[in-house]
Amino acid sequence: MSNDKTNKIGVYVCHCGTNISHTVDVAKVRDWAAEGLGSEGVVIARDYKFMCSSPGQELIEQDIKELGLDRVVVAACSPHLHELTFRNASKRAGLNPYLTELASIREQVSWVHTDKEAATEKAKAVVTGAVERVIENEPLEELKVAIHPDTLVVGGGIAGIQAALEIANAGKKVWLVEREASIGGHMAQFDKTFPTLDCAACILTPRMFEAGNHPNIELMTWSEVTNVAGYVGNFSVTIKKKPRYLKEELCTGCRICIEKCPTKVVDQGYEAGIGYRKAIYTSSAQAVPKYPVIDTENCNFFQKGTCKVCEKSCPTEAIDYEQKEEFLTVDVGNIILATGYDLFDARKVSNYGYGRLPNVFTSIEFERMCNAAGPTSGDIVLRDGKTTPKTVGIIHCVGSRDRNYNNYCSNICCMQSLKFAHLVKERTGDTVYDFYIDMRTPMKAYDEFYQRVLEEGTLFVRGKVAQVTDAARKASEEGKLMVQVEDTLIGKQRRIPVDMVILSIGMEPRHDAKETGKLFGIGCSANGWFTEKHAKLDPISTMTEGIFIAGTATGPKDIPTSVAQGSAAAARVLNMIMRGEVTLEPIKASVYQGQCSGCRICNSLCPFNAITFLEDRKVSEINPALCQGCGTCVAACPAGAISGTGFSNDQILAQIDGLLMDVTLADA
Amino acid sequence: MSEQFEPVIICFTCNWCSYRAADLAGTARMHYAPNVRLVRLMCSGRLDPTFIMKALSGGADGVLITGCHPGECHYIEQNYKAQSRWLLLRRVLKGLGIAPERVKLTWTSASEGTKLTKEINSFVEEIRDQGPLAWHKNLQQEKQETSQHNPKQAPVEVTV
Known part of the structure; x- marks a missing residue:
């Protein structure tokens, strides 16, 4: 001591x-x-x-x-x-x-x-x-490593598009990877956006087009990242390009194949299950890129071996049934994850009857219904596709702020519900009931929008809905959906008849967020959202250097916030690129080869493959560029031949001695 | 002994999860027993069992090992290696006549300040129930006795 x-x-x-x-x-x-x-x-x-x-x-x-x-x-x-x-x-x-x-x-x-x-x-x-x-x-001595000027953006929703455009417009190359066939994300499904009510497509499609045609953006749709190696400044990323069964270089996007395809299937993706698409399809007419994909599970040729109508009808012979998935490895310096969210499955709240009662809709179904380009051409109708409802009930916080499901607030559902109330009023003049727990409208011009909907005559009921049922108690309830709710402002139970119910479903972390986190080496919070480096002062960084996050991947957000985060993450990446090099903590392990017995115990311990065995000299060696400094090999070496800078055995043992000095002094 | 026994506990933390959880516990002013003293490592995988033996032989009554939850290790999978070592060490401790319960492993993520606080408090109580380990104290006494009996023979240095 x-x-x-x-x-x-x-x-x-x-x-x-x-x-x-x-x-x-x-x-x-x-x-x-x-x-x-x-x-x-x-x-x-x-x-x-x-x-x-x-x-x-x-x-x-x-x-x-x-x-x-x-x-x-x-x-x-x-x-x-x-x-x-x-x-x-x-x-x-x-x-x-x-x-x-x-x-x-x-x-x-x-x-x-x-x-x-x-x-x-x-x-x-x-x-x-x-x-x-x-x-x-x-x-x-600090380690300095050069930063590769290219960037990977994962996720082609509005946050990812924004980030990619910011970097590309600054003259740097971006790989934009999207697992769906088109970029645009959830926003592309929406009809209007609150509180300004601009049409989502009108503001989003120009951005999608710009991203799809930007000389600095390498757009990879229908693709997924399968492996990430390396570290800040020097990542090596493997991207899997799933087969579209179509040669993109030949396809002109004329859509004749889609028109001729004889197979119609319910579109559970873009149309949220209330519309149809063909077995060869694009998500929408505005899809970027314009190339369709073949849904092999429903395609006659892939299932039965006959048909080939698309191949026959294609004027440029672009269809290729033999196409296989391809793997591409790219080098990038920084990565932005804008992987977005999943929607809460409304079937879980069985007392609201979604999936059982036909006229209970989810918010995303209603978005598609309102959309002029959607399955009903923008008509608000019941599940039969023709009857206009007279009374509509909108339920907030479905799956959110609920201990049984997700305890957090999904942030956008109040405004989304108010937007629906306005759209229903505007298009049908119906009676609209809005069932809310607390009204949360804190952002710019949000509360003004609430005031407007109040003035339009929507009936607000403060209380959490207990049940939606079609079981009539009396003749006047026949054929109606009854909403059972405690109106907490008057302290009474109410039973309100409506024709249609819209469930404002909340946001959830992507079902595979954990796996994505593991792939990129970042963590998730208890709720499953990606963890920021600092919730307040660094909300777009992660604990892993060179990996940034934007948009709803870190938690529920509205469009303006997601866009701002996309830009912020891009600014941080550009800052890294401009610096040209990054300083790394010199916390590394190294083998003192004179002491190494060549037992190779350490070889299999390193998850970064930094340790190699030198066959000629029968000793192990650590590549400092690959070593991340965890120190597991240091602890494992039976010969004590590996030392770790910054956290050496001597340092830690001395610290333990010091921490216990009062005890040892008392014992002496 | 009328006075309550106050154990001394060394807690090994991971730079990425449990040390940050401890930071969070501090920022949020969560309170826990002052019996615990933290050592920050880059990863629970860095934990050499020697460190634990050093702590126990140097006067600690218990050791708390904390790391990232399974599957959430900053270095992919090194926490599993910490777990394997801990399991093996428990058998060694048993062989030495030390209750393996004196060395506990628990997982805490960076967001789990509350969990870390609870784990620390319950571990302090568990070690309080175990009573003093007194490895260091006994060692000192033995040394003194040995030197009294054989004044010419130098005491045996026990270092771990």
Whole structure:
């Protein structure tokens, strides 16, 4: 434990205003460092109100210069907050930044404990641990790696399109990968967008077209990312291009094949199950790219071996039944994930009868119904396809803000419901009931829209609907859907007859979000949404450098926010590209080959394939460019031949010693 | 012993999940027992069983290992390796006559400040029930006794 290297260590204890000093006796910690740890090489210990302030940092710099400190310990907040600040302060004073340690006595002590005495004792132990550790620290050099100027954007919804266009317009190349046959995402299915009521297609299709024809955007639809290797600046991504059964270079997008195809199937995708498409199809006439795909599960040729009508009718002989999936590997420097959301399955709320009661619709079905290009040409009709309803009930929060399903608010459903109320009123003049728990209209011009819908005469009922049923209790209820609800504003149960019910279903993380997260090395929150690096200050970054997130992949969002995030993520990527190189933490493992016995235990432990066995010399070697610094091989090496910088055995063992010094002193 | 036994616990945390959960617990002012002292590693896979033995022999009464949930490891799968080592170490501890319950493994993601707080508090209680390990104390006493009996023979240094 004793310091035979005769170090000169400076210890700086921060008050953090009163954040630390209200629970930890800062002076006691300072005195302990100065007196108790003098034998360990502590030559100066100070406390200061705000160590991270300019005068606080200057204090350290001055001591390094004047006292010749060769190690620094700052007892303050979490290293995730200010480690870089103090490392830079040391660097400015000429000390290698990695000879500075941060001892967290705020997040890990003063903020989580109330007993002053116990907190002070713990703070002393934490500081001792840091002092013992810093003695073992070694000067390290930062690693710089070049950044590949190309970018991968995953997901071609509005957030992904926006991000891709921002980067492409700045003159940098983008690979835009979309697993559906067309870009556009959920927004392409909508009719109007709140609160301005512009038509979704009118504002989205120009962006889709621009992305599809941009010289800097390599658009890969009907494709999926299957593998991601490498690290920030140097990712190598494998993309699977699923067969369209059509040669894109020959297809002119004339749509004759679609017209001639004899097989009609219910479109569960774009038309949300209320319309039809052919077995060879594009999602819509505005699809980008214009090329159709063959749905092999429903195609006569693929199922029965006969038909080939599309092949016969194609004027350019573009149909190719033999097409196979292709794999493409591309190098990119940064990745933006804009993978969007899934819709809540309304069948789960069985008391609302979706899937059982024909005239209960989901919000996405209603969007398609309202759309002039949709299956009913924009007519609001019941499931029979012809009867116009007289009374419509709209139910908010289906699957959201509900402990049985998702406890979070889906953010857009209030405004979506208000939009539906307006559209129904405008087109049919029907009586509209809107059943809400709380009305949430916080964004620009949202509440004004609510006021407008109120004035239009929609009837608002505050309460969570208990049940939607077609079981009539009396003759007047025959043929109606009865909505059972407690009107919490009058404190009474109500039973309201309507002809049509629209369920405003919430947003859910993609069903495969976890797998996607694993593929790209990012985490999901308890609810399954991707986790941001910092929820407030860095909502478009992830814990993995070089991987950014935009749009609803991190949680429910409206269109303006998704677009803003797309632009923000693009700005961050452009910032990385402009820098040209990125600095990596020099936390790496290396093999001391003189000690390596060639047992190869470490070889299979590395998930990044950074360890190779040199057959000629019978020893293992670690590629520093591939090593991510987890340290698993260091811990596993039976010969102790692998060492890890930044977290070496000596550093950790010394820290444990320091953390327990009070116990060992008491036992002695 | 009328005074309540206050165990000392070393908690190994992963830089990406549990240490961030501890940060979150701090930011949200969640409270937990002050008996726990944290060591930050880059990954639970870095955890050399020697570290645990070092902690126990150096005066700790229990060790809490925390890492990313299965399938969520920042380094893909290294938490599984931590788990394997922990399972093996439990058998070694048993062989040494140390209750394997003194070394616990738990998974906490970066968003689970509440879970970490609960795990720490319950572990402190579990170790309080176990009582002091006193490995270090006994070692010190043995050393003294040995040197008293054989004043010429130097005490055996036990280092792990």
